[in-house]
Amino acid sequence: MPFKTLIPLILLIFVPLSIAADLLHWGETVIFFTSALAIVPLSIWLSTATEKVAVVTGPSIGGLVNAIFGNATELIISLVALKEGLIDIVKASITGTLLSDLLLLMGIAMLAGGIRYKEQKFQPILAQVNGSSMTLAVTAIALPTLVINTSNVVDTVAIRNLSLVAATVLIIVYGLTLVFSLGTHSYLYDIGLADEEPAEISPDSTPTNPRSKLFFWVAVLLASTVAVAFESDLFVDVVDSETSRIGLTPLFTGVILLPLISDVAAFVMMVRLSIKNKMDLTVATATGDSLLVALFVAPVLVFVGQLIGQPIDLNFNPFQVIAVAIAVAITNLITFNGRSNWLDGSLLLATYIVLGVAFYYHPA
Template sequence: MKFLRVLLIFVPISIIAKFFNFNETVIFILAALAIIPLAGLMGEATEAISIYTGPKLGGFINATFGNATELIISFFALKKGLFEVVKSSIAGSVIGNVLLVLGLSILAGGIKHKTQKFNKNIIEVSSSMLLFSVIGLTIPAIFTHTMDINLLNTKYEGLSILVGIIMIVIYILSLIFSFFTHKDIYAIEEIGGNSNHKVEKGWSMWKAIFVLLLATIVIAVESEILVGAVEPMTHALGLSEFFVGIIIIPIIGNAAEHSTAVIMAIKNKMDVALEIAIGSSLQIVLFVAPILIFLSLLFSPMSIIFNEFELVALIASVFIANRVANDGESNWLEGVQLLAVYIIVSAAFFIV
């Protein structure tokens, strides 16, 4: 990910722009460009740490920090009460990973290698878990959208907390499954998007920890700048906070990981590319979403009730992921189809 480090120049530039009160749209763009390479550094640091801690603990670290950038951005959005941005970013991360990242990976790999094969057993486990998790996450929304609101005897927030607890339990059980009871399935590829590509050589344990901590702190600063500019930027450009949350923020938070998936596909490592896309989505649903629900209790409780547009896009996306994983091979046309769906979905969200 060395080519992304050029963007680190935007870290001081964005801070200066904020200090001198530049245009909010400019500040948003500068902060977004600064976050992208910082997320890449965080990924490299967690991978380096996993080399020293071993595959089991390393897998847990990668799973925990894999979506840390988006978690930090969402935390500051929660702090400002931008609940729609937070909820739409959860849905957008899943949709973006399954349609955009997977589509680009399959297209890029398919152009070079025509037909690519991958370990069907590994991907089936992750894609099936993603399907069940997303269905569980969307059931409260389906229920509230189909029931008369006057018949509900509790608040949405209480239901969301219960769902969050269940998701965290499933997440812990999935780690036990992956790293203990059925670790033989993952003998070749470790679970989680950030654990599969080559790490820069020469990183000591302490260097990796220092880079991880420093990147996390700077991302927190940049995230606060980014979130602070969301409302003025959306008003200036005529965008909805909903569109920013479901399309823009997921791309910013996961850009480094997305580029890795495409590179792995070009190298004909489709097992890695698919696990990055599907595994990252799984972490969002089972780990990030529940954590954000619990963090919202520090400010104002947030319900995890998605709107109808998000529901349709989420469920359709995970069904597509399962379809792609069903036959154990992919080609460039499947990538084009996934990208076409993503473009259509993005256009629909843009006009909402």
């Protein structure tokens, strides 16, 4: 069994352990750590199943599968936290996922690939298109914050309505990006299948049809989604009290801790792709994931919050808006020319570390 498959299987032991910790009342600390560790392998299986289903079903359906399940772990955790009323953590997790995708994931990929190759190349058009969309997303997300911080009187209803309008525009823009990437300009995204391994060869030297495993991977996808939702419920129930006990603010918990737990699968995939010198796919994945969060996940949370009686708006902490703007600007500058090296990766990681320390000491 491949090493990359064995590790997620071993880590699944934390799923029954977290359930036992909850049923047998082993304490909130044990539930916190076991459920967090259980989410890690489940997110890996969810990510793997999403990739397999997307490849087998082809670019159009596969693109929609990626759009729906590409950031499913982050969305599920955020929805569960929103249901529990942890609005500050939910808002912070949106910021944290964007920073993680643009700085941490991209930085690790460029550093790992740059150590092996002197210089790596990718299509700059991918980074430019996604960078333009991210700039729009950051602008829309920042508007409610700017209105509050430039007004003498804050009207809660007005901010909520502005957030709903901005969320609607962002979802429409996300739909347009799907039309662009899957329809009118799909040739720019043909690199999406570049990492797929050749068809397996059976003992009689006959290639195995990957579609024969479609139902298996669909089952894994659905089972992983349900399991992530269950473990997220356990985790969210204790995350506020446990992080407060160890001295972490909701801001730091959402910006740094939650993305580190939910993005493990992405870390592994990005390093694997960059070492294989597949930087087109690496850059497209990192920027595409950040677009999914900014243009789809964040607006969905706004609308869901209204429906379940936990209203959430796009009024972020000003420092969060500044941090995301910094991440978008630096990522756009580094990816603009279609080349990367280990120093570019180091600069992205350094930016993430400095921002992470700043969030740790931020009193909000």
